[in-house]
Amino acid sequence: MDVDAKWRMISEQRVVLADLAAALPAGDLDRPSLCGRWRVRDVVAHVAFTPRSPGLPRILAAAVRARGDFDEVNRVMAVGHADRLGAGVAAELRAVAPLRDKPAITTLDNLVFDTLVHVQDVALPLGLEVTPPLDGLRAGAERVWRMGWPFWARRRLRGLQLVATDTSWVRGDGEPVHGSIRDLLLLLTGRTQAALPRLEGPGVRRLATT
DSSP, X not given: OOHHHHHHHHHHHHHHHHHHHHTSOGGGGGSBOSSTTOBHHHHHHHHHHGGGOOOHHHHHHHHHHTTTOHHHHHHHHHXXXXXXXXXXXXXXXXXXXXXXXXXXXXXXXXXXXXXXXXXXXXXXXXXXXXXXXXXXXXXXXXXXXXXXXXXXXXXXXXXXXXXXXXXXXXXXSEEEEEEOHHHHHHHHTTOXXXXXXXXXXXXXHHHHTO
């Protein structure tokens, strides 16, 4: 995927998430997402907040308050933005969907998988099926596989071979784990329990006990 294709996919997935959130009953916005301690509205707000980053100094100050826990920094910022937006969270996300700004602490490749995964963080707990673009999922899985922090996927999944069943993507050595590239991306980003029911192969037994 070239740069323009990546930004188009991010914009399209933001609209998908905005439409999904707008169609939900108000109570469903407060249901748990796949992200621990994040409500559905918090995930939507996080995606909306991304192109309007508060800037590196504020992010670093928040990191100091969170004692270096960037997961907590993201959560606090998402919850705060969600509470400020209230019922307007879907409209805000739709308004910022075309923007190509990003925080200084991330990359475009990170935004690709981040956006794709967060759509699933909302859809799956609500029992909704949203089909993401295969090229974006494949690029996202490759990026997460190659990066270290915060997922440490190669180390965490050592001894397993991940085999996508709907596109050409195989990584790792060991006991095979077969699944769609979407479910493998969920596994790579730590959403193991959400991905597990749809994965197959000898390696699944090990995943189920970790």
